[in-house]
Amino acid sequence: MSQLLGVAMLIYLGVAIILVMAELWSSPLMQRAGRGLLWAGLALHSGALIGRWYASYRMAAGPAPPPVFLEKLRLVILQAPLSNYYDSLVFFSWCLPAMGLLAFRRHLQGWLGAIVAMLACLLLAKASFGGVNANIQPLMPALKSNWLLIHVVVCFLGYAALTVAFGAALLYLIQDYSPREALPALPMLDRLIYRAAILGFFLLTFGILTGAVWAETAWGKYWSWDPKEDASLVTWLIYAALLHARRLKGWQGRRIAWLAVLGFLAIIFTYFGVNYLQSMHAYMT
């Protein structure tokens, strides 16, 4: 299974290179090849995820899996491979091409496709070589909740959409400060930032809500000012500001792009930075 992930990582790297070359040589054939390969990488990655899910389920079920279908289903839901740092890196990485290919199909090529594939590759590299404990660990009591699956999935899909917005914003800023033929046109990037930010903001909001409901059932507090909660609030506020500024104040272009970059930094802090602070959300390994 880790071999599968290794192959997926190499594929993402290859996709990034191919898409950049396709852009430099303006070759539609290579664009198509790059995207086809990205689909292949995503398929392998999905296979690895399902394999880990199955292994985690088998470990929890032990020699005698629950006989009743509903109990079995509950165990399957609980054992989704989303409970430690390694799992989250692998899943975050999976979300990037998945979100890109499903929600931003038309835009996921060239430089933007390369950025998304490269980030997915880096996340997998961090999971594999970053000294992260890859063992499947049994769930501690607080994590035993149906909310785990939905909370984590929605949050990371949101992160992925906002990462696409960041990629578009990066291209926008490069294009804006030193215009190049090869880069996508500014108005298209501007619209893409906005669309990705809307989707990401919606998912992030939903992620925070599910987290709050879960916290209320687990700890009796829907909000406890935990550093991760603070950081996600910061992220939420930045994107809320972006959407208001763009929609109602008519901000466009550079300022919106900078806000999207700022929001992405907040996400990075929410995801990585909080592990270095005292937090209920800090991954244990």
Added chain:
Amino acid sequence: MSTTKSQAQPKSRLWGWLTSIRLTVHLLLILAAVAILGAVLPQEQPAEVYLSRFGDTWGAVIWRSGLANIYFSIWFLAPVCLLALNILACLIHGLPRAWRRSFTPLSGEAALTLPQRARLQWPRGTDPREAVAGIWRRELGRTRRQAWPGNEVFYHETGRFRPLGPYLVHLALLFILAGGLIGKFWGIEGSLPLTRGGTAQSFLVGGAEVPLGFQVRLDRFQVQFYEEGGIPKEFRSDLTFTKNIKNPQGGRELRATCRVNEPVSFGGFTFYQASYGTQPEDQVRLQVIQGSRRESLQVPLHQWLTLPGGEAQIMVIKVEGNLQGYGPAVQLAYKSGPEHPLIFWVLKDHQDMQEQIGPYRFALESANFQFYSVFQVNRDPGVPWVYLGFLLLLPGFYLAFFRPHQCWALVLEESPQGDWQGRLLGSSPRAREDFDLRQTRLLEELKKGTPS
């Protein structure tokens, strides 16, 4: 929200400022900055923590200025209150209009005033009305039409309720903020440690006892581990609640199991399995050695016990599960005659370290520990408001972001000679991209039937 320009009068200038989107964006960014501080600075620690970490000057600044408890200080509450006012002002300002717009469906007459997008012409003698009706139905769904002598209009509207979306979202945020405030002022949260078989009629809120109004008993408490000393698997407390304290047999009773993620509610309070701890059982088993005589004794905690022979008394002061890495130990007080009692430790696993005390030596045979369960006990009347806000957010987001408002109309006019001409009208203030796509498709379809 709106972008009303402020007028000359001071009142309307204040109103204009309160309803301005500039204020909203600034407040959001200020709140983000404050929350970053809150995430980075440790919160709600004693003053010494800040003094030792940030030095005397900065530590004192942080402590005095409220940055150590930032979410309940003016730094956070002032912008939040202003934001709530801003949202409220925008609701009052814009909701009536959005409401009217949402409940005024597009009429045939109104459709005629939409901006024109394209012109179409049909060859003489063809009546395009049926073909157009078919295309309209296929592309846009439900068709509405209105006819006057010589002309006819087909029209269609989607996302009529879109204008309500943002107001729903902001109303939801106000509910959530209100719920937070209600919880802050009328809610209560505390903790309750219970040993097995123990009962309580009150719980601890910041060191003070607050009555529950009923009795709770811990019938059983189980802690399971995946493997010895490893990750805990489950905490499970079996509780019995009794409504009538004076007459436990007569009152209403509830038996329930409380686990992590499975709280139990009774009598207006909710009990959450928060943590657990260990404490020694009520007695330990000691061996008293006097020369060659050994006697095993059951010794209760915190009570003087006369030793065999009656020359001295001992009392167990403290029981430790692991004393400085030496394993289980008890602290004993030994009294013989009028002198001060002698206080010393007896280790279970290191009997060789035990000295002679008077005529005696002591050995610890067993000191057992039992788990006790700690509950978080809450009453938060704000939660329903917060959840109501959550529920409103979802349809609000859906309307605001995923139901763009579009109006379409096709006006067909027949000239006295029998020529049919068409004008495609339409508007979509917010979603240009979707609008353009649909316009291209509509025109393609319409032109298929018109060779000219």
